[in-house]
Amino acid sequence: MQQHTDIIDKAAMALSGGLMLLGIVGLGIVEVLAGAPYGAAPVTNDAGEIIATPMVDPTIRTGLVIAGLVVLLIYGLYRLATPVEEVEATTGHETMAD
C-alpha cells in the first residue's frame, strides 16, 4: 500500500529527523574529533572537581533532540486537528478480452 505524504509530512520528517540526528550523531562526531573526553559529560576526579569538559555542552545536544520531539508533537497535534482525508475507494476495473 502506497501511503500519501504531503509537504507537511515531509517537512515534519525532515525537521524532526534533522534536529535529532544533529544532536545525537552530528555533534557526537564533533565531540569525538575534538578529542578526549569522548563522553558528553564533564569528567571529575575523586574529589569531585571537574578536570575536563566536553567540547559541546550536553544541554545543546539534548536541546536539539527535544526540539525534534517537539516538532513531532506539534505535527501530531496538527494531524489530530485537521480533518481526516476520505480514503479513495479503489474501483475495480475489468477489461473484457477480445
Place this chain on the structure above:
Amino acid sequence: MSYQAANPLADEFELELGGAWTAYWLAFLRVVTGWWFFHAGVTKLIENGLSYGYGPAYLQQMTGTALGPLPVWMGANLGWLIEAMVPLGETLIGLGLMVGALVRLASVFGAFFMTLFWVGNAGFGHGVVTGDLMGLLLFVTMIVLATGRYYGLDAIIEKTRFVQRHPRLKYLLG
C-alpha cells in the same frame, strides 16, 4: 521463490507491517515496554500511594538543563500533582501499553516522562545515547508504528462504530 536484490528480506521473512513476524515483535516490544512502566508505577503506588515525594524533589534539582526552568517550576509549584501523577501515570501508561489500549496517547505521556528522566538523570559519561534515550525512542516507536493494532485492544476499539464515525481518534488509539 523470488529473490529481490534490492530487498533481500522480501521473501518469507519480509518485514511488512502486516506480516506475522512484524506483528509478533511489535506486540512483544509493546508489552515489555508496558511492563517496564507498569512495574515502576505500581511499586511506587504500593510503597507510597499517591504521595511520591521524590518526584517533586527530583524535578527541583533539574537546574541548567535544556528544558530551562520548566522542571524546577513544576517541582516547586505542582508538587501535589507530581506526587500523585508519577505513580498513577506510570501505572496507567504501562497498563495501556500492555493491553494495547490508547497506545498512542499513553506513549505520548511515556515519551514526556522519559524526556524528563533522560535530561534529569544526565548520565552522559559515555555520550548522549543512554538507556533513558532508548526508552524514549521506544515510546516514539509505539506511536509511529501504532503498535496497539498488533494483538492489542486498539485493533478492536478502532473497529467500533464510534471510532469509525470519529476517525481522528485513531491518532490517539493504535
